[in-house]
Amino acid sequence: MQMNTPSRSARSMRNRIRLTRRGRIALIASGAVVAGTAVAVPLLTPGDDEGEPRPTSLVIREGWRATQIYDAVDKTLELPPGTTRNSLAKANLKLPNDAEGNPEGYLFPGTYPLGERPTPEKLLAAMVDNANRKFHGAPIAAGAQRNALNVYQAVTIASIVQAEAATKGDMGKVARVIYNRLARGMPLQMDSTINYALGRSAPKAAAKDTGIDSPYNSYQRMGLPPTPIDNPGEAAMRAAISPAPGDWLYFVTVKPGDTRFTADQDEHERNVAEADRNRRSASPREGAKT
Structure with missing residues (x-):
């Protein structure tokens, strides 16, 4: 130091x-x-007729940056690199005004089911909605206020x-x-x-x-x-x-x-x-x- x-x-x-x-x-x-490219940690289930497994859930690790999460979503959904990042404009995420459209910090870590027709927008929205439930309810909101934040x-x-x-x-x-x-x-x-x-x-x-x-x-x-x-x-x-x-x-x-x-x-x-x-x-x- x-x-x-x-x-x-x-x-x-x-x-x-x-x-x-x-x-x-x-x-x-x-x-x-962690060093290197972020990797999605999916839960797998039997897939198509050829027996190919397909992910059913995406695990987001604590401390991942937004860029790592975008990469993980792209890989799990087998999308071209950059697709999830480029979807931010149409994702309509419910972010605080201070974020100015940047979801960093609000892509809450956890396990997210992919569902029938997963899209980057749905997954990102689920992460942000989870963050809002965690952060804006008690005790986080009250704790922030207690510390004059x-x-x-x-x-x-x-x-x-x-x-x-x-x-x-x-x-x-x-x-x-x-x-x-x-x-x-x-x-x-x-x-x-x-x-x-x-x-x-x-x-x-x-x-x-x-x-x-x-x-x-x-x-x-x-x-x-x-x-x-x-x-x-x-x-x-x-x-x-x-x-x-x-x-x-x-x-x-x-x-x-x-x-x-x-x-x-x-x-x-x-x-x-x-x-x-x-x-x-x-x-x-x-x-x-x-």
């Missing part, structure tokens, strides 16, 4: 909502964005939590780091937002990446990114509205199963140095396996 200096500039709550960048080690939660901002925080937390048990702490940084006027400095801007799933951003010109650059821009950066699941949403109590401002995964949270910058820098040593020592062994 880089050094973080609090800013005194006053911002609206939406612009102030930015969190601490995750550490230098991959914090990949179960269901976080609107629902869209809470979903945006949840998407960062989903991408950054190494485990579900860490989600509440990651959310608290976000709130603490926002309250202090600090940039979030999250690698996950930069990786989203660059369209990649690598967990660690290089130093040169922190200078990119993007509204998703949470090293240079204050507050939350303009949209969610993935489609979070229920655990991440619960963490976003009910963060764990604590004064943490920094966190880094030193090694698998050991993510350290602290409010002390010097301690955090020592943790980062240890994480870097562990990563370097592990690299030769990883290379030998491949």
